[in-house]
Amino acid sequence: MIDTSLNTSNFYFLVTVIQGIVLSGLIVFQKPYKRPNLYFGILLFLFSSTILHIVLEGSISGFNRIFPFPMEFSMAYGPLAYLHILHIKNPLRAFKAKDLLHFVPCLIFEGLFFYFFFRYLGANPDWTNSHANTVIFITMTLALLGNLHLLIYTLLIFKESKATRFLLKDFVKVQKWLKYLIKSWGILFTAIIIAITASILFVDIIRGYTQYIFIPLGIIFTAFIYGLGYMYLLKYSGALKQYMDKAAKFSFTQEELEKRQLQLIKTVKCEELYKDPKLSIAKLAGHIGWPINDLSQILNEVMDTNFNDFINHYRVLAFKESILTDEAKKYSIVGLSQKVGFSSKASFYRVFKKETGLTPSEFMENEGL
Template sequence: MDIISILIGMSWMSAFVALLLAFFLLTVKTNNKVANRLFAAYLLLFAIDNSGLFISESFIKEHLNLEFFRWTTSALILPVFYLYIVSVCFADFRLKPKYLLHAIPFIVQNLVFARLYFVIDAEKMDFYNHHNQMPEFYSLLTMGAIQVVFYSIAVFLVLKKYRAIYQENYANPRTSLSKWLIQISVVLFTLYYLSIAKNSLRYANYELLWIWANVILQFSLLVIICWFVLKALNYPELFRGVDSKLQLAKDILPKKNENSITIKDNQNDVITSQISTLKYYMKEKEPFLDPSLTILELSNQIEIPVRDLSVLINHHMDQHFFDFVNEYRIEKAMSILKNPLKSDLTVLEILYEVGFNSKSSFNTSFKKYTNLTPTAYRNAS
C-alpha cells in the first residue's frame, strides 16, 4: 500500500467516525442539547473539510462550484469550536444573533470566490488545476492561519474566566472541567498550528513530506476527536457549566477615586464581624460536608448577600471559595485520621464523609495542605 492510499484510508476513517459521532450527538437524549449540537456541527464541518482528500477527481470536476464552496466552509470550523467551548463552560449559554459575527470570515471567503461561481467551466477548471498559485487560495490559507491565532487566544480567555468564576463560587472538585478543556484545547490548537506549518510545504519541493505530514495529522486528529467525544460520553459530570452572569470579586469591588477613603473603621469592624461569623458557622454547622456546596447556597444559609460573601472570601480573606471550603474539609479529615476510635474507617470512607467525592481530588488537596498523603498522615499521627 502506497502513502497516498494510506492518506485516503485515514481521511475516510476520520470522516466516518466524525459523522457517526455527530449523528449520535444529534440524536442522544440529554439536557445539554446546545453543546451537543455545536460539537456535532464541528464534527460535520471537519468531515466536510476532510472529504477533499478522498472525493473522486471526476466528481470534483463535475461540481467545481461545490468544491470551491467546500473550501470556504473551513472558515466555520474554529468559530463553531469556540462556541462549543463557551456552551460547555457556561450553563446559561444560548445561541444569539450576535454570534453570527463569527461567520464573517466565511462570508468574506465566499465573496472572494464569488467570481469563480459564475465564470465558464473552462476558467473554473483552469483555476482548480492551478489553485495553489491563485490569490483566492492564498487568502483562504491566510484567513485560516489568522483564525487559528485569534480563536486560540479567545478559547483560552474563556477558559481562564471559567476557572476564575468556578474557584470563587463552587466547591465540588469533581465537577471542575477547566483542566480537561485546557488539555483538549492545547492539543487541538497544537494540531492546527502544525497544520499551518504543513500548508507551507505546499509551496516547497517536499511533496513526500507534505503527504506524510497529512497522514500524521489525520491520525492525530482522529485520535483526539474520539478521545474528546468518548470522554464527554463516559464522564458527563465533567461538562457541568457555571452561570456566566456570576461576577468575579475584583469586578464587584467598588472603584476607588481620588477623593474616596479606602475603608472606614466601621467598615473594618463589619468585615471582621462577618469573617468571625463565617468561620464560626463553618466550624459549628459544617456546611462543607455537602459535596455540591456553592457560594450561593452558603450565602443563603449564613444570610450574607452572595456579592458580599464573594468579596469577603475572595478579597478580604484572600482565598478562592474552592480553597476556602476544601480547607475545612481537610481539617475535618485530619481530625478523623488522628482519631484512634475511627481507625477502622478507610481513606475512601473518610473522603466521602468530609464532602469530597473524588479520591484523586481528595489526595491532591490533602497533600497541598499537609505535604503528606492521607495514609502517611494517619501513620505519622
C-alpha cells in the same frame, strides 16, 4: 474514479470520514441536549468534510473546477470551538443572534468566493491552465487568510479556557478536557500554518506533488477526529453534563459566585465568627443575609467543603496564630482552643490532626514553642 484500495491512504481517510460523521451525530444528538455537544459535533463533521475534500481532490483531477461546491470550512473551526467553551463556561448562556457574526468570514471567503472562483475556473479552462501558479497562489493565500482568522480564535479559545473558573468541584474533569482541547488545537493550528506557508513559498515545487501537503494534514485531522472525538464521547461529555447541570442550578453568574465566596470568607475571617462555639449554618446564613440553601450550595459545590470543616479550618488557623502571641503563655492548649471556638478537647484534637497531620503538642514542638 476514487481510489479506495486497501493500499492507499485515500481508503483510510474515507474510513475516517465515515467515523467522523458517525461520531458527530452521536455527540450532537446525545441526550440530554447540550449546546457544547452541538458545537463540538459540528466541528468534527467539518473536519470529516475537510478530509473528504482531500480525498476527492487527490483522486479526481480538477475536482474543484468540476464540482465548485465548498467542502472545507476552516474559518468555522475557531468560532465553533470558541462557542463550545463559552457554553461550558456559562451553562445558562443562550445562543445570540450576534453569534452568527462569527461565521460571516466563513460564508464570504469559503462559501461564496470559493463557489464563484472555481466556477469561473471551470468555465475558462484555457485561462486556468495558463495561470496554474496564479490559481494555486490565490487558493493558498485564501488558506493563509483562513489561518490568520484561526490564529485570532486560537488566542480567544486559550484566553477563555484559562478564564473558565466556575469553581465547582466538578470542574476538575472539565479542566482536563479543556487542556486536551487546547493542546490538540495547538498541534492542529501549527500543522496547518506550516503546510499553507510552505505551499505559498514553494508553489512551483509543490505543483503536482500536493499529496505531500495534503496527506500529512489529513493524518492530523484524522488524529483529531479519533483522539478527541472518542475521548469526548466516552469520557468527557458525561463529566461536562454533570458539571453543567450543577452549575445551572445556581441563579448567579460566575462573577457573582466568586464575589459571594470572597464575601463569605471575609465575613467569617474578619469578623471572627468562628470563635462562636454555637455557630451553625443557619446562624451564619442569617448573619450574612443569605438563604441557607445558597450558603450550603456554595460551601459544597463551589468550595468543595462542608460547614463544619469550613469553620474549623479558620479555628485551626486562629489557634496557630494565637500560640505565637505573648498572651498564649497565660493559657493551656485546651484554653487556647476554646478561645478560637472549639467546644471540647476531643473535637479540637481530632480537627487539628485532620488539618495538619500533627497533634497540637507535636505542632508546637516543631515550631520550637
